[in-house]
Amino acid sequence: MPRKGADIVIETLKEEGVEIIFGHPGGAIMEVYDALYRDGSIRHILARHEQGAGHMAEGYAKATGKVGVAMSTSGPGATNLVTAIADAYMDSVPVVFITGQVPTHLIGNDAFQEVDIVGITRPITKHNFLVKRIEDLPLILRQAFYIARTGRPGPVLVDIPKDITQKLSDVLIPSLEEVKESLPGYRPHLEGNLQQIKKAAKLIMEAKRPVLYVGGGAVQAEAQKELVELAELMKIPVTTTNMGKGAFPELHPLALHMLGMHGTYYANMAVYNCDLLIAVGARFDDRVTGKVEEFAPQAKIIHIDIDPASISKNIVVDVPIVGDVKIVLRKLLEEIKREGAKLYFPEERQKWLERIEGWKKKHPLTYRKSNTVIKPQYVIEQIYEATKGDAIISTGVGQHQMWSAMFYKYSFPRQFINSGGLGTMGFGLPAGIGAKLGRPDKEVFVIDGDGSFMMTMQELITAVQYKVPVKIAIINNGYLGMVRQWQELFYERRYSEVDLSVQPDFVKLAEACGAVGFRAEKPSEVREIIEEALKIQDRPVVMDFHVDREENVLPMVPAGKSYRDMILDDGKKAIEAETMYLVG
């Protein structure tokens, strides 16, 4: 039956199982909004800015593992999505972005609200499309979802001219088989090469000092069970990246927590001294490696990743395995068990674990406590305790993000949602709203900085409108804290343009929006307001924590430096605190 292009869009989205769209209407996308209204079966969340809609779709996708959908009109609507698109690209988040475009006959004419969004987003999407014929519309949309969620996931943009949404067509929705056939060059490799897997199994059994280095790919693949089994069977300590948090339970005795720039002393020492590094769904980001020449200098490296281009990009590896992390880990376990799960050097392995225990005892993750001023780390510990470690945490970007990574312990995948690759300030609140809408069964805490919060705080009103009870904890130090920290450490305290002490009254702001606002200025008030906030389930809550202004995130490896240059929480360098021995 002939129906409008706009109706075909809705029909295809329903076929893909879309339950919720985050967006903002406008002229060029109006037909689709009309079809959405007439159909009535897909929920729409009206963000107050398209960037917010984009991050909400990301938060939804990151929390649920489903494909998120964000929609906007052409021109400024589309360009406002760009930050979210780039963010999704860097963190491999499956999101389909649908943008309206001016009618086909006006394309290229500098028409009102026209912009070449396909051109603009080419380097920051996994793929993008401009729909030129209505007959292609359902196939392109289905291709978009297929590409977004398979292989290394990522954002896909579909730009639809207004006349295409208005035309009539009786084109059918293609089957998944037809979609696959229509993409002859796109064949994600899932299985992993068996020879390489055998080689890896042997290296793992032979190693004296192995470390598992686990990234976001393990979260995407939901490989927690396999990771725990491998670590326990082979007695391998596990460090997770910022993106890999929750892929391995952090309360597990083999957990080393985060590595890299703001990694723990023991994780960095373990990586620096290991003789085998098993990278699982991680990409050797510069925030992890520091100076690449001195990263895991003695180690053989196994790298398991679904993206062949990720392998040997920054660091040459000895055993590359291209495939889905979960499938490869399963095969690797089979192989190890077939060989009798034998450890060639059980005593050395035991000594290695003891050595790591020693490092953990010597420099645990800690901070100097205070009775008079609120320490940011204390706020996060209290949130952790009050939520019994079961909340989903979404953050902005900056010091609060790193403290949230360090002082909340994550036990399940998709529990820690933040902008790892692009480092987008303002990510936290909208992503938290998307996460809560996707996972209404979980408490969602947005731990934000005052600087980050002010970048997208208009989405507070979105949360009020849809009664999304996210708990927003602002770690308020009146500074762009991370920049200030760098200025303190590397620019002789020249605090150039980082003072944010002129700011709205966040309690009044919350109230003005119809949310609840609390403020804490003393450590004794912290737990109290968290408990109060947890009772409120019909609207968002803003908690304004006035914290120690000049607290730093430590330990820290300065950018581009070696782990040997790590600054510890007492301000000393690792190399001075203890000889950064190569154990051997």
Add this chain to the structure above:
Amino acid sequence: MADTIGSAGLNAVKTPLFREVRKGEVRKHIITLTVRNELGVLARIATLIAGKGYNIEGLSVGETHEKGISRMTLEVIGDDVVIDQVVKQLRKLIDTIKVKDLTDTPHVERELALIKVHTATPRARDEVLRLVEIFRCRIVDVSPETYTVEITGTEDKVNAFIELVKPFGIKEMARTGKVAMKRESIPQEEE
């Protein structure tokens, strides 16, 4: 660094203490691609390479015998390691079907040039005609003052011909990028 090693054995075998950064030779790479002939595919490929900070030295595109499938030949100057990464990234593009770096594989390369040479004097006409014969190219257009010569061949051959006709004065010139294909036979001497 020796003070932090703590194990004499390491020094003895001269193992490099730190992982060496991988660097490759900088040279010209010939990359061929089979792509779906979709809107924006050329821009996508060019954007990807430019995004890595490399200049495209040559590029030629044309349809193949299969409908909707085009073939491209790309010339890029760069570090071997980074070009390897570029090839992997090109493979990831949804519209690419095959990507191959032919640089180290025996292959045939050709390019085409149209050269409009000043030939106002009888002597110039004779000389150019003779060069055309030696180089086995063709004259495709003649005017009282010019010959337009079509030449196909390897980059070296085209360059050599251009050098030889330069003294007569080149009025206009158009040169395609390279097209290249893997050899099936054992490399023979070029004609």
